[in-house]
Each structure stands twice: as C-alpha cells, then as structure tokens.
Amino acid sequence: MSEYDEPLTELQKRRKFALAMGKPEALERMKNEGLLNARERLDYMLDKGTFVEVGQLALGAREEHRHRTPADGKVAGFGKVDGRMVGIVSNDFATMGASSALNNLKKMKYVKDQGTKRGFPLMFVGSSSGSRMPDRMGAPGRLIIAQDPAEYRRLRKSPWGVAQLGSCYGSSTWYACMADYVVMRKGATMAVASSRVTSLAINQPVTDEDLGGWRMHTRISGLVDQAFNTDEECLDALKRYLSYMPSNCAEAPPVVGVPKGSDDPIESIMEIVPGDRKKVYNMRHVIDVLADKGSVFEMKPAWGKSVITALGRLNGQTVGFLGNNPMHKGGAADPDGCAKATGFLVHCDSFNIPIVMLVDVPGFLIGVEGERKAAPGKIINWMNALSLTTVPKLTVVLRKSYGQAYINMGGNKNSDVFAMWPTADVGFMDPETGVNVVFGITRQDDPEEFERCVAKLSEDAAPWEVAAMFEAQDVIDPRETRKFLINMLEVQQLRMTNGVGEHLMATWPTSIV
Incomplete structure (x- = not known):
C-alpha cells in the first residue's frame, strides 16, 4: 500500500x-x-x-x-x-x-x-x-x-x-x-x-x-x-x-472577417430615412445597413428609448453606434436617454471602442417631468463624458440637429470627424419654431411672410453653410456613408498607442442612471 x-x-x-x-x-x-x-x-x-x-x-x-x-x-x-x-x-x-x-x-x-x-x-x-x-x-x-x-x-x-x-x-x-x-x-x-x-x-x-x-x-x-x-x-x-470586447483596457478590440454582402450598395438607406424631417423612421434600420452584416448588438434597447446604443462592426472593427431614435418622442433625448448615452460613451472609451454618432435630434425633451428627473444634470453628464472621450468619434448628421443636443451629439469640434447628409439641418431650433420666437410671426398671422422667414432660416441652417466654413469635413451622399465611415476610421486610428485610449473615465460610476 x-x-x-x-x-x-x-x-x-x-x-x-x-x-x-x-x-x-x-x-x-x-x-x-x-x-x-x-x-x-x-x-x-x-x-x-x-x-x-x-x-x-x-x-x-x-x-x-x-x-x-x-x-x-x-x-x-x-x-x-x-x-x-x-x-x-x-x-x-x-x-x-x-x-x-x-x-x-x-x-x-x-x-x-x-x-x-x-x-x-x-x-x-x-x-x-x-x-x-x-x-x-x-x-x-x-x-x-x-x-x-x-x-x-x-x-x-x-x-x-x-x-x-x-x-x-x-x-x-x-x-x-x-x-x-x-x-x-x-x-x-x-x-x-x-x-x-x-x-x-x-x-x-x-x-x-x-x-x-x-x-x-x-x-x-x-x-x-x-x-x-x-x-x-x-x-x-x-x-x-x-x-x-478586448480582453482588457490595454488592448484594442478584436478584428474579425467581414461577412459577405456587407459592402453591397446601400441604395435602400434613402428609402429608410425620409427627406422630410417631420416624418419618423427607425434608426435601427440605418445602423443595420451601415454595419457589417449581422454584427449589430444593441444594449439597453427597452430603456432610454429616445437614444439607441449598439455595438457593431465596420470592416471587421468593433465600433459603438450612438443614434437618436425618431420613433420614440420624435428623437428628443429625455433624462433616461441622456443617462444611457453617457454610460455608453464611458463604456466605449474605457475599452478602446471608436464611436459613431448618427444624428437626427430635435433637442432635449423639456418640461416639468424632465426637470424632476434631473434633466439638466444628465445633459451635462453626457457632455462631460463626451469631452473626456479619447477614442475616435465620428459624427454624421442625417437630418435635424438642434440646440444643445447638437453639441451633445458630437457637433463640430466635439467629434474628430463631422459630416452631414444633404438633408441635414442644424441650428438652435426648428426653423418654424424659430420664426415664431425670433420674428413673432405665426402661420395663421401671415402665411406668406411666415414661409419667407422659414425659408431664410432654413437656408442659414443648410449643410452647405456649415461646409463652406469648414465646420464639417464633408457633405456626403447617404449611399456613401458606410464607405466614408470605414475610410475615416482608418484615418483616425490611434496608431501611437496601438488603438488604446487614455481612459479618463475609468472610475466613472457604473450605475448612475
């Protein structure tokens, strides 16, 4: 024994x-x-x-x-x-x-x-x-x-x-x-x-x-x-x-093969997004068309529904899609949507995931309920997180982008790349509302003068004006959006750090909602 x-x-x-x-x-x-x-x-x-x-x-x-x-x-x-x-x-x-x-x-x-x-x-x-x-x-x-x-x-x-x-x-x-x-x-x-x-x-x-x-x-x-x-x-x-995801914060996310058909022409994108800014559509369908086939993985789809947050891939590379949702409250960001966007920015930046913002936002949802839910604090938390984000940020304005929400969704210098569709409309507020506020004119008061003023404000908010000042890198054909994003992702690679950001928000609380 x-x-x-x-x-x-x-x-x-x-x-x-x-x-x-x-x-x-x-x-x-x-x-x-x-x-x-x-x-x-x-x-x-x-x-x-x-x-x-x-x-x-x-x-x-x-x-x-x-x-x-x-x-x-x-x-x-x-x-x-x-x-x-x-x-x-x-x-x-x-x-x-x-x-x-x-x-x-x-x-x-x-x-x-x-x-x-x-x-x-x-x-x-x-x-x-x-x-x-x-x-x-x-x-x-x-x-x-x-x-x-x-x-x-x-x-x-x-x-x-x-x-x-x-x-x-x-x-x-x-x-x-x-x-x-x-x-x-x-x-x-x-x-x-x-x-x-x-x-x-x-x-x-x-x-x-x-x-x-x-x-x-x-x-x-x-x-x-x-x-x-x-x-x-x-x-x-x-x-x-x-x-x-990368295994840790010191690595770039894994790159995988691109599924067949991902680079097929995306003619349908203009059928998904109506040119009329008052008509609603599903931004999820836009993300599905732009991302590698079958790669979209949405996070928190049933909460903070005015904002869409999803992981996905472009040319095999992990990206974070942050988009407005016109199907819910017209895309106006409410307090939950703000908190959702903030958490997603922190998550992506902490793990070296580039961010793609797809913009169609009339502003923030204002009112008594929003104030009671600390809307101002959540708006500025989002803005703070955006300013601390060190991974590449690419923004495309599809249609409207108004007020402070324009800034929160990566307007101008708040992104590394800022582009617009020909249907984009940027300004402090919707032109029709603006005419009422600035000129004190309603459609009922003077229909002809009202339309003239709306046309003037719309002209000032057109993408051509933004591009003329080089406050946008380009105005792009909607059908070229995927190609544009892939090209700009390559330009914006964090080559000096092997794809790793600075992680300025690594200790941001995980459950502030």
Whole structure:
C-alpha cells in the first residue's frame, strides 16, 4: 500500500462531494424547470475542457455548515470563451442559496483580482439569496464584511459581464450594478433584498416581479441590458458581448472577417430615412445597413428609448453606434436617454471602442417631468463624458440637429470627424419654431411672410453653410456613408498607442442612471 493511497482517497472523496453540489432535491427541481445548475452553466459558457477550478474544496466557515456547503456555494475559476481567457464565478443556489459568506467571498475576490491583474474579462453567473445567516448577524458578522476596501472599486481594467438567472439579492445585485453588460432570465429577480424581507421592512406586500423583475430592470431602472427566456440564451448573449470586447483596457478590440454582402450598395438607406424631417423612421434600420452584416448588438434597447446604443462592426472593427431614435418622442433625448448615452460613451472609451454618432435630434425633451428627473444634470453628464472621450468619434448628421443636443451629439469640434447628409439641418431650433420666437410671426398671422422667414432660416441652417466654413469635413451622399465611415476610421486610428485610449473615465460610476 502506497503512503499516498489514504490522502488521495480523501482528496477524491472531497472532490466528489464538491462536484455533487447542493441539495439533490433543489438540483432536480431546477432540472424539471428547464434550468441549468451552476456547473452546467460553466460547461455551456466555456470552451470544452478549459475550465480550471479554484477553491473547489472550500467549505462554510461555521462547523455546522461544513457538511452541506460543497465549494461553499460558489463555483469559481478560469476558462476560455472562443479561445480567450476569462474568470468566472457560477453560484450554486442549491447550496444554502449561494449565500455570500466568508470563504466563498475569498474565492470571488481571488478570481476578480486575477482578472484585474492579468487582464482578462470577468463573468458572474447565477443567483444568490444574499448574505448567509446567521454568519452575518451581530458584531462578529460585521467583521466578515468590509475586510477589503477595494471590493466595490471598479477601475474598468477588464470587461465584466453578469447573467442574473434566478433570485439575485445582495452580492449578486452589487456585482450586476458594477458590470458593463447584464442579462437576465425572464422569471428571475434582482433586488437589494428579497420580497419577503422587503415586505416585512416596509410593512406592505410586494411581489418579486414588482420588486425587481425583468420588465422593471430592462424598462424602468435600466440596470439590465437585455432579458431572455432561458439560461442558454442569456449565456449566449454574454458570449456574444465578449466577442466585441478586448480582453482588457490595454488592448484594442478584436478584428474579425467581414461577412459577405456587407459592402453591397446601400441604395435602400434613402428609402429608410425620409427627406422630410417631420416624418419618423427607425434608426435601427440605418445602423443595420451601415454595419457589417449581422454584427449589430444593441444594449439597453427597452430603456432610454429616445437614444439607441449598439455595438457593431465596420470592416471587421468593433465600433459603438450612438443614434437618436425618431420613433420614440420624435428623437428628443429625455433624462433616461441622456443617462444611457453617457454610460455608453464611458463604456466605449474605457475599452478602446471608436464611436459613431448618427444624428437626427430635435433637442432635449423639456418640461416639468424632465426637470424632476434631473434633466439638466444628465445633459451635462453626457457632455462631460463626451469631452473626456479619447477614442475616435465620428459624427454624421442625417437630418435635424438642434440646440444643445447638437453639441451633445458630437457637433463640430466635439467629434474628430463631422459630416452631414444633404438633408441635414442644424441650428438652435426648428426653423418654424424659430420664426415664431425670433420674428413673432405665426402661420395663421401671415402665411406668406411666415414661409419667407422659414425659408431664410432654413437656408442659414443648410449643410452647405456649415461646409463652406469648414465646420464639417464633408457633405456626403447617404449611399456613401458606410464607405466614408470605414475610410475615416482608418484615418483616425490611434496608431501611437496601438488603438488604446487614455481612459479618463475609468472610475466613472457604473450605475448612475
């Protein structure tokens, strides 16, 4: 008998215990509901055979918990997605609700620290019931937390992605709010505390869905980018998000092949965008036509809908499309739209993604509701972020661009490249409104004089006037927009730094909405 036999047998016993995960009945229930367990989620997410686990033998810190806390409820380690290294933590809800406790928080910290130091993305997957009780009760419980002052410091050294796939409270929610991209399974919940705890605290009933369901977070709070029906769809979205991103802030995003048909003539673009500035259209269709085929990946489509934010590719290169949405409130940017634009600028600049702004904006949505939602502060936050952006900024004005919104959408010197379609109209406000304000004339008062004044203001706001002063680099045929953007992206490459920006907003808060 070898002197290694007994310790190796013990090792295999402990590994088997960890791999079995939590309560069998809880695992069976997840299976019956069509959900993946913690290890199945890892298998689905990562390239086959690449997962390297750390902390597999970790157990709960309390003696009475050790027999029922395999891996202490959080499966952690490293693996590859499409051949690139990532760090990942997958919560095992079958083990004490994947509650956060002393030892599993050490595992999370280790994975997070390695990703930050070694330059690879971090993924947090699953659900958590929040803090483990009674570990966190009383003064001794307080000593478990707040041991790492940098735990909630986000420097955007590498991309973070989160999939909320069940009941998500406490740390699951905190990490989602620090992440760059968050997906949620429909039926999951994300909140500070559970509906039961919340109901007791506020002395009124509240449901999981009302408290933090997918509709609330994708449409109202804006904390979740997208929601899907299944675990698999959520994990697919996480993987697709990673495909656009560099592994860390010191790299340029990956360049991929250009799909066949991407450079076909785009005659349809003038059918998509009516020349009449009062007619609405879907800016998403414009982005689809301009981007490489099938490459558009929209972020937060159901929130802040006056603005469209999407990752995509031009000639194989990752870019961020920021466009106005005439289909919603006429494209006038409301407070949520402003916050959405700001967050997207910060995200793109932090990870060296050039920005393409497609402009058709009548201004900001003004009124009592906007003021109550801090519209002025959100407008200037957007402007501040734009001024701190160091990646290439390319702006094309399709139709109207008025007032302060003209500046926020990259007008003139606020972009590295500024171009206009022949249908562009720039000024302080719509010419018809301007005639009323400047001359005090309405169409009803004097139709002929009103039209004469409108024509005069329209002439002054025409793209030819802007181009004549060289405040625009060019006026372009709409059908040449894709080619123009590709050419200018090449001109604007950050050659001196290998495609890496200055990251002046690396510490910008991740969840200011």
